[in-house]
Amino acid sequence: KAGVTQTPRYLIKTRGQQVTLSCSPISGHRSVSWYQQTPGQGLQFLFEYFSETQRNKGNFPGRFSGRQFSNSRSEMNVSTLELGDSALYLCASSFTPSGSGADTQYFGPGTRLTVL
């Protein structure tokens, strides 16, 4: 089975621009979660989608948004980029909603976003 794929792997943007990142979950998985990883803050939860509905959201400003399509692929969008948005953005998929606890989340390789 193919793993979680994320595109693009690397991205360079300038302040004020917007960016869209894509995540394709493992086949059959319907839950997709997004995390931001930075050296200072570590791994922080952004949001989770299940069956095209946002189930949970972390403590991030409204500039961060996402959506999920009927084939479970997900995109996240960051508008009006700031220097502090430079990070590795990781997507994870699972079969059941992540609120089910014991179900494992499988991570993609991430998208490295650099904001200049």
Add this chain to the structure above:
Amino acid sequence: GDSVTQMEGPVTLSEEACLTINCTYTATGYPSLFWYVQYPGEGLQLLLKATKADDKGSNKGFEATYRKETTSFHLEKGSVQVSDSAVYFCALHGGSQGNLIFGKGTKLSVKP
């Protein structure tokens, strides 16, 4: 709220040395506990997990036991290899919020 605390790194060991990375947690209810590993330039890989008290997760020679009485989930390996060099993250899934909560990560370097 729920949180995970793991020992600060970096940790540098010689090949075949014993490894312990401490992890303690604070959570309401009965969380599931995980160890993930991140190799340079890659995403997170699940190393092992435990879903209830006294469960032992194990994989690739690594082990961790879910200790409810001490709210701990320490990662251990009897003999590390150079290929184990990576960053290790302890995480919990509390269920109430529906997302993983991670520790800060511990960087392990193993020298030949």
